[in-house]
Amino acid sequence: MAKKDFEKALQRKGLDNPTIVKISAKFNKIDEVKSATKVQLTEAGLDEEAIEKIYELLGVKKVKKVVGGKKGSKKAEPVEEPKMDFKMPLDKVKQQSDYERKLTKMAQDLKLKLPRRVVSTIASRIEGIEVPEAKVKAILKKAYERYVEHSMDANESAGIIAAQSIGEPGTQMTMRTFHYAGVAEINVTLGLPRLIEIVDARRVPSTPMMNIYLSDENDRKDREKVKRIASRIETTTVGEIADIETDMTNMRILVKLDEHRLEQHELTPEEVHARISKLRGLKTLAELQDNVIVINSEEPSFKRLQNIVDLVRDAKIKGVDQIVRAIIKKTGDEYVIYTEGSNLRDVLNVPEVDKRRTSTNSIQEIYDVLGVEAARQSIIDEAYKTLDEQGLTVDIRHIMLVSDLMTADGDVKAIGRHGISGRKSSVLARAAFEITAAHLLHAALTGEEDHLDGVAENIIVGQPVTLGTGAVNLVYTPVRRGLNND
């Protein structure tokens, strides 16, 4: 029993069968294998190469008894293994132009700390115009003055301003849920429901969709080629390419393949037959005759027959899981594939797909495949787009704050009871938000303390909040009057 589990575990690690047999003959636990020396493994009848592989797959870092030259090759191996070298992309951050750099230098000399956007805006306005250096310096100084004037004060309640700035336009949003995203027939949730969805960090959006771009410049302009790729990505079921008929008298099912549709999807009758034969319970029953696949039922039951029909109709022949439909549309001078349903990881693995631009509206999926930073950016983009689409302009910085907060922990957290608001350290703040009684009861039982640092808790106890002027404490030490001083 235990041996079986051990073998299975090894299999999961990716070892091949002959090796597993040899290992399991000598060892009983993965840890034993890990700590085993090379000599012990050689005794088990394994050669050099296999041992290296075991160490690598089991994640043993360095073998203690490696001889001299081995070290180098060992180090290089895990990196080389998938035969892919990853480089840091160096073109991510926009480079400054020479003139911008000159201005930045000048600002630095004047000890002015200006963001790049300000510098580049000034540069775009005065570049190429004859401006004396003293004037440029004056411009920079003035710009700096205005910039500092507009910057936020210390202890300003940025969060509450953001909440109001997003909340107020939110009240004006329509409750109309669906809208066509410029593409025929693809529905996308927009408006308030979409905004709530983003902020709640739902796992799956109610209408997942993807924009797929192609990497090859010629391909993406060729309508036919894009169409073919789209049909490869779209999930195709047997029901879509064939008429399924039930032959009651002979107790069999006829799958009449449509030649035209087969061609569209680049399929052959043989492929469809092979796929149907793989279905559970239909191993030997399906037979290909010309363009008709005949499936005989092994038992004369109508129920069984109906089950087979359902099974066959929904059987997926090709395509990427989850992608229900793929539609192509010309955007600019290229064709873009829009899909209903989303599966970023698998779609990015399709060779023709552009790995830089292809994206999805599912934030969780972006987080899983591309990481937190991409999720942060995606939350900003999606939320801004949703508000903008309704004709509401919200300063992007408010949304950036929300997004920063949602992703601060390294994963995407919802705003609300289960996310950020529920993890506030103050009991009173949590109680003020939702499920008051439960929070207070729990706090009383566990003896929680409240340091009254936040806004909500200070309002509850009737103190000035620790914001703005309330954040400053005045300490006054009166000068002691001397005795001989009246």
Next chain:
Amino acid sequence: MVETPQFNVLEHNLVPEHRLLSDEEAEAVLSKLKVSKDQLPKIRKSDACIKILERINGEIKEGSIIQITRNSKTAEVAVGYRLVRG
């Protein structure tokens, strides 16, 4: 089992530049910002970008600091930091 990334996610348009800071650089950043490590935003060790960075830089330990240079709509370029957590 650790899945092998098939493509460089760092190249994707949504992903800003990630860079692992050396110990000295990390120290300099912390003293410049006057913060302690745990006050920084976090990034998981299992994050897709960290996995790629590990391919480039070797193993990244928890507690390392990643510098993120984002293209921002307001500041054009904004530099942020994230602490690697488990």
